[in-house]
Amino acid sequence: MSSTTEFVVRKSLNSLFSSNAARPILSRLDIELTERCNNNCVHCYNNLPLHDESVRGRELSAQEIKTILRDAAALGCLGVRFSGGEPLVRPDFAELYVYARRRGLRVTLFTNATLITPTIAQLFCRIRPLEPIEVSLYGMAPKTYESVTGRPGSFEAAWRGIHLLQEYKIPFAVKAVILPENKEDKEAFVRWGETLFGSSGENPVQFVLYLNLHARRDSVRNKQICARRISAEDILESLRQFRPDYSGKLAQFCRKFMKIPGENIFSCGGGINKADIDPYGRLRLCMLLKDPRLSYDLKDGSLKEAVTSLLPQWRKIKSTNPEYLRRCARCFLKGLCLQCPAKSWLEHGSLDTPIEYFCEIAHVQARSVGLLGIGEQGWEVKNGKERIASYGENN
Amino acid sequence: MEKTISIDTVYVPSEEVVARQVGGEFVLVPISAGVGDFEDAVFTLNEEGKAIWDRMDGKRTLREIALDLGTEYDTPIEEIQRDVIGFTEELFRRRILHQIPRQE
Incomplete structure (x- = not known):
């Protein structure tokens, strides 16, 4: 029996596949759990009101999401990214998170951190997501932060969530969205980032400098977003200033x-071994691709069928x-x-x-x-x- | 002191580990903190490792598993027993396997 040397080999998840040939047909799945959000950010391309019952009624049920996760795992999927809206507004978030982990999927979570409670932090501590939680942050002071989110109390809630992640030693990364409302906080973001995990490694605070237009092509929202876009010259200056070894x-x-x-x-990697599911069960090439012509309702067929036949077909356009x-x-x-x-x-x-x-x-x-x-x-x-x-x- | 592996004991996979076929690999993914040995580690099993793993059904002792494997592999039984114990040691110390009383 001992013809081979090692029965068990320890690997990191990222190094699991040394060649493309061994890759599963679906290695990562993005699931937008909801478009609803407890914030109402001035620049957001996607959010819908938290209490919009008609939207809530159309969202996939926990059982439907579990079926998708089960099917994804069967296709060899390694990781799922839960995004939104704010994924934590769903009362069944913990149930879905545990289900995904118990299917052997690592979980990436996009969140504004305002709804991270001690219970959620303890859950992440006990059952590790295996990927850093990705926190979007809109300011280093209540005034700047809340001028972006439009919600009183959101600054305090976000920092309470971040402190819980720190207290329970849950790895996280920060995406600081730079807008006219908070540009005075740029230096403070960097200084805080430097204190987070010591001086080793890269600063976990990454700046989001580019704003996308609205997912539903809402003209009022688009006006708001366009007014907040940073000029090309200012983007260059920020890249040089805040990205070490930019050149x-x-x-x-x-x-x-x-x-x-x-x-x-499609010259990007969208749809190659990965896909996105929107809150209503439509599969797409990527999270940003909202053209209804390139979507597939999973209620009409299987995840496998969509991943193996539709995605490659779309990529040939x-x-x-x-x-x-x-x-x-x-x-x-x-x-x-x-x-x-x-x-x-x-x-x-x-x-x-x-x-x-x-x-x-x-x-x-x-x-x-x-x-x-x-x-x-x-x-x-x-x-x-x-x-x-x-x-x-x-x- | 580390517990030694007994060949007349039954070992089973922890409920805090998921065994999955991913692409061409058979992979063990730890779920809870403290299982495995570092946060983003997974464990791949080769064909022989998987053959042992598949027989850890909560009923058979390591000796019985080795005997069963002996019918499939053209290898001396002492060598198979050594391999089964080595495999079990490796996963037991990482809490991926644990021992249970034999069910009569």
Whole structure:
């Protein structure tokens, strides 16, 4: 029997698969548990009122979500990401969390931390999520925080939740959303981040600098969001100021991801071994992709069928928009640009339209490191590959 | 002092561990804190490890499991017993297995 050396091999979850060949057909599933939220953030692309009973009535039941989790685990899924809205507004959150963990799934939770109670913290302590809790934070003082969330008392509730995570030593990361309302807190975010887990490793506070438009293309919300978008120049300044070794990391990123995408509109990893389920049971390629044409109601079929046949089919969609084909399809900066089918739909209601705001951010970044000259456009450059190689060698 | 493994004892998987087939791997995923040995660790079993694991049904002792494996593997029984004990030791110290009284 002892022909092989080790019967048991300890691995970290992230190193479980050394090659793509061994990967399961679904390795990660995002489940939006609800679009309802106890906050009403000025910039939010997704939230619906907490007490909206008609929305609540349409949400998947706990049993339906368990069935999806069971099916995902059967497909080899390793992890589930619970997002929202605010996932903790669901009274059955703990039940769903325990069920997912007992199916052997690791759990990522996106939360504003305001509803983390001692009971929830103890649960995370006893049954570890195996991924850091991801906390969205909107300010370092009540005034700034609540000018974003629009809810008195939310600052205190969020910090109570964060302190519980600290008290129970539950790993967490912080996404600090930078808006005009709280930009004075930027330094305070960084200083606090440095105190969190000592000086080793990266600061767990990451800034969210880019705002997406509204999931339901609400014009009033979109006006609010657009008014709060940071200019491309200010984004560049923040990246340089707060991301250690910005230029070196950008060079690494460029070498890895920047290439001319061609006419296929999905040049991202959306739908490759992963999928998203919205609160009403519709499967999509990713959390942001809200185009109803690219959704599949799981009540009409199985998760396996959707993952194995629909997702690959959707990923083959090619652009038919002449403007996209003239610009994005030929642009060597595409990997640096946040334009994607999901964001294109949020902005324009089509999957393949250039997004001027993101185009400008990519061009400003590229010019700042010498990848582009003044007045040059990424899609006009013929020797993009050589420029990236030369930039990579010098950084 | 560490408990030694007895070949005439029954060992069963902890309820705080999930055994899963993931892609091409058979994986043990600890659920509760204190099971396994660090937070994001999972344990993969090779074919022989899985053969032992599958026989830990709460009824058979390690000796009986080894005897059963002896009908499948062309290996001396002493060697199989050593392997079964080694496998059990490895998982028992991580609380992935625990011992139960033999059911008559």
